[in-house]
Amino acid sequence: MKKKRVFLTRTLHDFALKELKKRYQIEIHSGKIPIPKIKLELKIKNIDGLICFPYDKIDKELIDAAKNLKVISTYSVGFDHIDTQYAKKKKIRVGYTPEVLTDATADLAFSLMIDVLRRVSEGDRIIRHGKWKQIYGAYDYVGTDLQGKTLGIFGLGRIGGTLAKRAKAFDMKIIYHNRKDVSKNKEKILGAKYVTFEKMITDSDIISIHVPHTKETNQLFDMKIFKKMKKTAFLINTARGKIINEKDLITALNKKIIAGAALDVYESEPISKNHPLIKIQNVVLAPHIGSSTDETRAKMAELTVKNLNLGINGKSPIYSVGY
Numbered sequence: 188m189k190k191k192r193v194f195l196t197r198t199l200h201d202f203a204l205k206e207l208k209k210r211y212q213i214e215i216h217s218g219k220i221p222i223p224k225i226k227l228e229l230k231i232k233n234i235d236g237l238i239c240f241p242y243d244k245i246d247k248e249l250i251d252a253a254k255n256l257k258v259i260s261t262y263s264v265g266f267d268h269i270d271t272q273y274a275k276k277k278k279i280r281v282g283y284t285p286e287v288l289t290d291a292t293a294d295l296a297f298s299l300m301i302d303v304l305r306r307v308s309e310g311d312r313i314i315r316h317g318k319w320k321q322i323y324g325a326y327d328y329v330g331t332d333l334q335g336k337t338l339g340i341f342g343l344g345r346i347g348g349t350l351a352k353r354a355k356a357f358d359m360k361i362i363y364h365n366r367k368d369v370s371k372n373k374e375k376i377l378g379a380k381y382v383t384f385e386k387m388i389t390d391s392d393i394i395s396i397h398v399p400h401t402k403e404t405n406q407l408f409d410m411k412i413f414k415k416m417k418k419t420a421f422l423i424n425t426a427r428g429k430i431i432n433e434k435d436l437i438t439a440l441n442k443k444i445i446a447g448a449a450l451d452v453y454e455s456e457p458i459s460k461n462h463p464l465i466k467i468q469n470v471v472l473a474p475h476i477g478s479s480t481d482e483t484r485a486k487m488a489e490l491t492v493k494n495l496n497l498g499i500n501g502k503s504p505i506y507s508v509g510y
């Protein structure tokens with residue numbers, strides 16, 4: 188029997204490729220990342236399964252080009268790059284990879300928070316530029332304590348909740364906002380208190396964003412919000428870049444409307460060396476590495492393949508968007 192065809196927009200771990208090769212005829216895009224849409228449109232025509240990544244925008248047009256596609260398996264927990272409603276309409280299953288990357292991403296959010304409050308990366312730059320002597324005095328280069336500060340978690344889900352555990356151990360006060368509050372038991376375990384969006388914005392010393400990127404959250408953090416935040420507050424974003432109005436954030440940082448930011452995600456990625464964020468000292472920049480540890484990436488590859496195997500055979504993926 189002819190093997191089903193699977194296309195990957197980037198390569199995966201060897202063990203995952205071996206597993207895929209046993210069952211399918213596979214093709215892996217090499218070269219420019221993300222794959223140009225025109226190339227993906229050609230490839231998607233005849234395949235049964237697609238493995239994609241957050242940089243690949245899988246829109247209506249691409250889905251319409253697919254004639255045999257049964258499953259889109261994304262190597263990510265975010266699925267805002269896929270038109271999932273249209274895929275469902277076309278009876279194409281969508282698999283994604285939650286849970287396995289929760290700890291790694293929460294760790295990164297926490298490390299960004301420590302970094303920007305204690306000015307670690309900024310100090311690294313000072314040393315590398317031979318300027319240590321200029322900040323030698325006892326008060327020349329001071330950071331901010333974490334202990335006792337109020338951390339506002341926007342989106343107390345898997346990653347936000349795991350961040351709360353870390354923050355509790357650092358004696359921080361935790362407030363959060365979701366569309367719906369979590370159970371009293373979960374609040375107790377995490378030491379987190381539900382507040383309105385407004386209160387989270389005005390009362391937090393640090394806000395960490397953990398909501399998905401949706402129509403509701405698109406560009407939500409703009410100048411109006413930055414002006415309501417404390418002047419001494421920091422903003423951490425490991426969710427999705429488009430949740431923040433980047434132009435407004437740059438102005439807010441330059442005009443000291445807020446104290447600093449630490450980002451893993453951007454409106455458009457990768458950012459260039461001429462990006463205005465690069466010139467700002469009170470911002471820590473990570474290259475979208477929330478889930479990027481050896482262990483986590485291997486688990487994501489395993490789950491991506493399992494989701495694909497199920498979906499390609501008309502079954503619901505282990506983690507499935509919609510059905």
Ligand code: NAP
Nearest residue numbers: 265342343344345346365366367398399403425426477478
């Ligand atoms: P999750 O478990 O689904 O948590 C999302 C939380 O956001 C939930 O508590 C949800 O609660 C809340 N929420 C959703 N929409 C909201 C809204 N409009 N207003 C207020 N709260 C809202 O997701 P997760 O696994 O923690 O992942 C969160 C996001 O992190 C992903 O969507 C992904 O984009 C991003 N991520 C990034 C990286 C990276 O590499 N940087 C890695 C992993 C994940 P309610 O439903 O009650 O509102």
